[in-house]
Amino acid sequence: MRAMSASLALLALLAAGCAGNSQSGQPQVGDTRFVAGDGKMQIFAAADRRPAPSVEGPGLEGGTLSLAQYKGKVVVLNFWASWCGPCRAEAPVLKDVAAKTKAGGVEFLGVDFKDRKADALAFERTEKPGYPSIFDQPGKVALAFQGTVPPAAIPSTLIIDEQGRIAARALGAVKYTDLMDAVTKVRDE
Numbered sequence: 473m474r475a476m477s478a479s480l481a482l483l484a485l486l487a488a489g490c491a492g493n494s495q496s497g498q499p500q501v502g503d504t505r506f507v508a509g510d511g512k513m514q515i516f517a518a519a520d521r522r523p524a525p526s527v528e529g530p531g532l533e534g535g536t537l538s539l540a541q542y543k544g545k546v547v548v549l550n551f552w553a554s555w556c557g558p559c560r561a562e563a564p565v566l567k568d569v570a571a572k573t574k575a576g577g578v579e580f581l582g583v584d585f586k587d588r589k590a591d592a593l594a595f596e597r598t599e600k601p602g603y604p605s606i607f608d609q610p611g612k613v614a615l616a617f618q619g620t621v622p623p624a625a626i627p628s629t630l631i632i633d634e635q636g637r638i639a640a641r642a643l644g645a646v647k648y649t650d651l652m653d654a655v656t657k658v659r660d661e
Contacts, residue, residue: 511562511644513631513654518661521637524549524630525616529606532584532592537606539581539632546639546659547632548580548651551614551621552605553587554595559627562645563599566629569651570603578659581606583613585626631658 528538539547550566552559570580582605584592589607596605606613614623620638621628631640631654639658642650 511642511646511650513629513640513642513646513650515631515640515654515657516638518633518637518639521633521635521639522620524632524636524638527606527613527616529583529608529613532582532589532596532605532607537581537604539636542579542581542632543636544634546578546634546655548578548655549583549630549632550580551583551585551626551628553585553626554591555587556626558645560595560599562627563595563601565646565648565651567599567601568648569655570601572652573655573659574602576659578655579603583608585614586611631655633658633661 524539526538526540528536528540531537539549548566548570552563554560566580570578574580580601580603582601582603584605584607586609587607589609592605592607608614611623614621617630617638620641621630621643625643627645629642629646629651630638633639640654642654
């Protein structure tokens with residue numbers, strides 16, 4: 473009975489949102505330090521946009537990735553982890569929007585947050601997102617966006633405009649129509 477209660481508590485945590493606080497980076501039963509969101513895109517007026525921080529890190533599949541590589545392009549930046557239920561749920565949405573907007577000059581970049589590399593690679597083999605991810609096990613990339621995205625808000629999605637400014641944000645798993653509409657609006661500005 474105790475094991476069942478613990479399992480149900482973990483499932484409730486993952487359904488509401490995700491956060492990593494243990495040494496492995498995975499959530500522990502009873503962890504309530506996550507930031508839940510409804511996944512709705514909030515688009516910022518051009519005059520209110522702040523520059524995205526300059527971030528880079530090791531690519532999940534090797535090399536180094538950075539926002540600077542995408543200078544002059546609209547970039548969708550998604551914070552995710554393999555242990556995060558809502559991240560798994562939104563993965564097909566991100567994959568589909570990335571594929572449909574790539575020809576229009578939109579780039580996607582993932583940030584794998586506080587994860588085990590083997591688990592993250594298995595997630596990517598299963599989901600086949602079609603875009604690279606920074607392996608951010610220590611959470612440094614996420615911290616660079618503090619003030620725009622709470623570090624414990626997993627999943628979260630940002631849209632960076634062509635001028636390198638944060639144009640939109642969603643806390644929680646994004647919905648297809650919300651993401652496609654926001655990406656299209658920022659791209660067409």
